Amino acid sequence: MSRPARFLAVLLAAASVASILPPAGLSAQVVRVAPTRPVRFSTTTIDKVAYYNLADLAKxxxxxxxWAAGRKNYTLxxxxxxxxxxxxxxxxxxLVDGLWLHLGNKVVTRGSNLFLSVTDYERTLRGILSAGDAGPLPPVPQVIVLDPGHGGADSGKTQGDLSExxxxxxxxxxxxxxxxxxxxxxVLTRTEDRRLELRDRSDVAVAVGADLFVSIHFNSLDPASNSAEKIAATGGPEIHVFTPAGQRSTDAWSSGEDNIETKSAPVNQHDAWSSLLAHALQKQLVAGLKTTDRGQKTGxxxxxxxxxxxxxxVESAFLSNPSEARKVATPEYRDQIAAAMAAGIDAYAKTIKGLRSER
Ligand SMILES: [Zn+2]
Known part of the structure; x- marks a missing residue:
C-alpha cells in the first residue's frame, strides 16, 4: 500500500469508528435497550413492607x-x-370487577394517598390487571392435571352420606x-379411591409436563367451633393460590398465626399466572353456581x-351448609361445578392465547 493509500485507509477507519461513537452526552441513549418489563415505581417502606403508591400505579x-363518600372505599x-x-x-x-380478592398485606392510607404492597401487586394483581407485562408468558395450556383431593384412608370432609x-x-x-x-x-392424579401424598400430586403434574394444575376439594366448617347460624350462612366456592413468599396466608392472618415463608416455593415462579387462573375460575364459579363469593385466597x-x-x-362448596350439601348431592350440581371450572380454564387459555398473538 502506498503512503497516501495507507493514510486514506487510516482516515476511513477513524471515520468509521467515529460514526459508531455517540455524540458526547448521548451515550446513555445509545446503550439503552428496550425494557422487557416496565420501569419500576418508587417504593415506600411501611412496617417493614415495601409499598407502591396507588396513584403511581393508576397512572x-x-x-x-x-374516593367513595366517607373515604371507606377507593376505586380505580x-x-x-x-x-x-x-x-x-x-x-x-x-373487589376486582365485583369479586373478592384477599390481599397478603393490608392497604395503608397516608393522607389522601393509598399504598398497596409490592408483593400484592407483582404477585397477585399484576397477572389480572396487566397480564401482558407480568413476565414471560406461559404456554397456551394443552395438558391439564386435575387433582381429586384426598383418597383412601383420608376421606377429607364428611357430612352425612357425603364424603369429600x-x-x-x-x-x-x-x-x-x-x-x-x-x-x-x-391427566388425573388419581383415578381410584387411594391415598396420595401431597407431594405425589404435584409430581404427577411435573412428570407429564402439565401446563396447568387444578386441585379439587370441598369445604366444611367444624360444628365444634362454629355456631349453627354461622354454618348455615357460610357457603360458596373459594379459590386458593399458593401464598407468595414473605406473606401470611389468608386464614393464618385472621387467627394471628405467623406462617410467613421467606423463601419462594417452586410454584411461586408462576404466581401471576396462578392468580389470573384463580380469577377466571372464581368468575365462572360464582356466576355459574349463582352462589356466595368467598373470594380468591392464598394458602x-x-x-x-x-x-x-x-x-x-378450588374449594367447590361447603358440605357443612345444609342447602349447599343437598345441591352437591345431586349429579346436576356437580355437573354445574365442572362446567364452571371448564369455562374458567378455557377463559384463562384464551387470555394467554390472545397475549401470545400480540407479542
Ligand atoms: Zn380437602
Missing part, C-alpha cells in the same frame, strides 16, 4: 382513582377490571370429560408447592 395502568376505573379497595375491617380485601374424597373424584371425572371434549389432554397448600406450572386449589 401507569391508565386508571382513574376516586378505566380499561380492564374495576378495582374497589375496601378499607373497613382489616384492609386486606378488594368421593365428590372430588366425581367432579374431576366430569371436568375431564368436558375438557377433553374441547381438545385438552387431561401454603402442599399439593401446589412443588409445581412447575400455574396451579390453584
Amino acid at each position: 401507569y395502568l391508565g386508571l382513574k382513582g376516586a 376505573t378505566g380499561k380492564g377490571p374495576k378495582l374497589e379497595f375496601v378499607l373497613e375491617g382489616d384492609g386486606r380485601k378488594l 374424597k368421593v365428590l372430588t373424584l366425581d367432579v374431576a371425572n366430569r371436568l375431564k370429560r368436558l375438557l377433553e371434549g374441547v381438545g385438552y389432554r387431561v 401454603h397448600w402442599g399439593a401446589l408447592r412443588s409445581l412447575d406450572c400455574p396451579g390453584v386449589l
